[in-house]
Amino acid sequence: MSGPLLKVENLTKHYPLGAGFLKKTIPVVRAVEDVSFTVEPGETLCIVGESGCGKSTVARLLMRLVDPTGGRVLVDGTDIAGLKKDALRVSRRRMQMVFQDPFSSLNPRLTAGEIITEPVENFERLSRKDRKALAADLLRKVGLSPEIMHRLPSEMSGGQRQRLGIARALALEPSLIIADEAVSALDVSVQAQILNLLMDLQQQMGIAFVFISHDLSVVEHIGHRVAVMYLGRIVELAPCDALFANPVHPYTEALIAAAPIPDPERVRLQVPLEGEIPSPVNPPSGCTFHPRCPLAVERCRVEVPSLVSVADGRVVACHVRAPACGTNDQLSAADHIAVAVE
Ligand SMILES: Nc1ncnc2c1ncn2[C@@H]1O[C@H](COP(=O)(O)OP(=O)(O)OP(=O)(O)O)[C@@H](O)[C@H]1O
Numbered sequence: 001m002s003g004p005l006l007k008v009e010n011l012t013k014h015y016p017l018g019a020g021f022l023k024k025t026i027p028v029v030r031a032v033e034d035v036s037f038t039v040e041p042g043e044t045l046c047i048v049g050e051s052g053c054g055k056s057t058v059a060r061l062l063m064r065l066v067d068p069t070g071g072r073v074l075v076d077g078t079d080i081a082g083l084k085k086d087a088l089r090v091s092r093r094r095m096q097m098v099f100q101d102p103f104s105s106l107n108p109r110l111t112a113g114e115i116i117t118e119p120v121e122n123f124e125r126l127s128r129k130d131r132k133a134l135a136a137d138l139l140r141k142v143g144l145s146p147e148i149m150h151r152l153p154s155e156m157s158g159g160q161r162q163r164l165g166i167a168r169a170l171a172l173e174p175s176l177i178i179a180d181e182a183v184s185a186l187d188v189s190v191q192a193q194i195l196n197l198l199m200d201l202q203q204q205m206g207i208a209f210v211f212i213s214h215d216l217s218v219v220e221h222i223g224h225r226v227a228v229m230y231l232g233r234i235v236e237l238a239p240c241d242a243l244f245a246n247p248v249h250p251y252t253e254a255l256i257a258a259a260p261i262p263d264p265e266r267v268r269l270q271v272p273l274e275g276e277i278p279s280p281v282n283p284p285s286g287c288t289f290h291p292r293c294p295l296a297v298e299r300c301r302v303e304v305p306s307l308v309s310v311a312d313g314r315v316v317a318c319h320v321r322a323p324a325c326g327t328n329d330q331l332s333a334a335d336h337i338a339v340a341v342e
Contacts, residue, residue: 003077004038005175005208006062006095011035011071013057017281030280031057033232035071036307041175042202044209046219046240048255049229050277055212058229059180062210063097064088075176093123096169100181102161106153106168112139113149116167123172138167143197159190166197173205180212195222216259220244225313228252231280231288234307238314248316251289287319295320 012035014028032054039045047055060066062073064080073080075091083091096119099105106115113135120126120134136146142163153161162182169177179198183191199222201207213219219226223240228249236249247253254273275292278284284291290300297320305317308324316322 005041005043005076006039006210007072007074007077008035008037008058008062009072009074011058011061011073012069013054013061013066014069027281030232030283032061032068035229035232035234037227037234037237039176039208039210041208042206044202044211044222044224046211046213046223046226047229048213048216048219048226050255051214052277052280053229054232054280055214055229056180059097059178059210059212062178063092063095089123093172094174095176095178096172096174098162098165098169098177098179098182100184102153102158102165102185105165106161108153111150111152112144112156112164115153115164116171119168119171134171138171141170141201142167143193158186159193162186162190162194163197166194166201170201170205174207176208176210178210178212181214182211183218184213184215191218192221198222216244216256228255231278231283233288233317234315235289235318236314236316237307238316239312242312242314248310248314248321249289249318250293250295250321254292287317 011032013032014030017027017029035054035058037045047058049055057066061068064073068081075094078091080088080091110118113132116138117126117131117135121131126134132149135149139146139149144160144163144167148156148160153164156164162185165182182198183194186194195218198209202209209222211219211222220240225237226240226243227234227237228243228251229235230251236243236247236252238248243252244256247256251273258273273292278288278291286302287293287296287300287305290296293300299319303319305319305322306324307315307317308322309315310322
């Protein structure tokens, strides 16, 4: 197979606010704006940003749980928007989701064994013996004893429930798992265990992850590449090490500066993250970060910066730190992402 496993091109999602009765224009929440990225087989792409920047909406768009206002999601080169019900079911086998809150995402009335074999039974009938063998295998894969297959989610710890959610995601042998704040609800020590489990599974099974988190220390631990989102847009996308060692966009720099840093050797950066996140209903003109940006110049107030390829496979949307010039101006965001991963 050639080409990326997942290709997202100029994805946009606007949620209308109200019915707009007798109004000419209905206000919209600009949740996701012109987002493009690729994910290679076996890769972990992290999406990071403050609350409300559109991370979960991207996840829902990837799974086609909501329809985009614009743009495309291609899985193995196939646009999922064009898939009919049966083909969509098959495509969804390849992409599974792990959610933040195992309490609400697991059916409280089913046993652990039933929960994890249910996705397979949606596609094929299993004998009692096969169901038991599959449940035991999946439980072992996520480090749980097969003995707990008769327990209900309420009889398990938070970490065990999240392992169960991962086992259920693994049941259909997906190529890609979308993990939306998958460790945020867990204690730090349990978080580390789950992150290590995901990385082990990736090594063993070659699974790719889109890993959504607001927590930079988690992202730094697990990511191969990181996309930083601000108010619905990707402002920087870079290899993980490069991003943390040398953030280019002032917003990335501010996010890293604001995060607790376990490594005392690391130099703390100086861009403070001040002010409130603006409303996605009435976002600021030009670069939407400009009202909070200490480096903003006049151009930032009037012109939306396009993503520009800079060194080390990185793209950045900033008039000051990565000014667009020459032929780069002619490329769309999707072209820039493609250039960056080549
Ligand atoms: N169904 C909806 N209708 C209207 N607005 C929505 C809807 N879903 C999300 N939004 C808005 O879209 C924006 C992006 O939300 P989203 O949940 O994608 O952000 P997020 O980065 O995942 O936030 P968090 O980390 O808090 O979950 C927010 O302003 C949110 O209020």
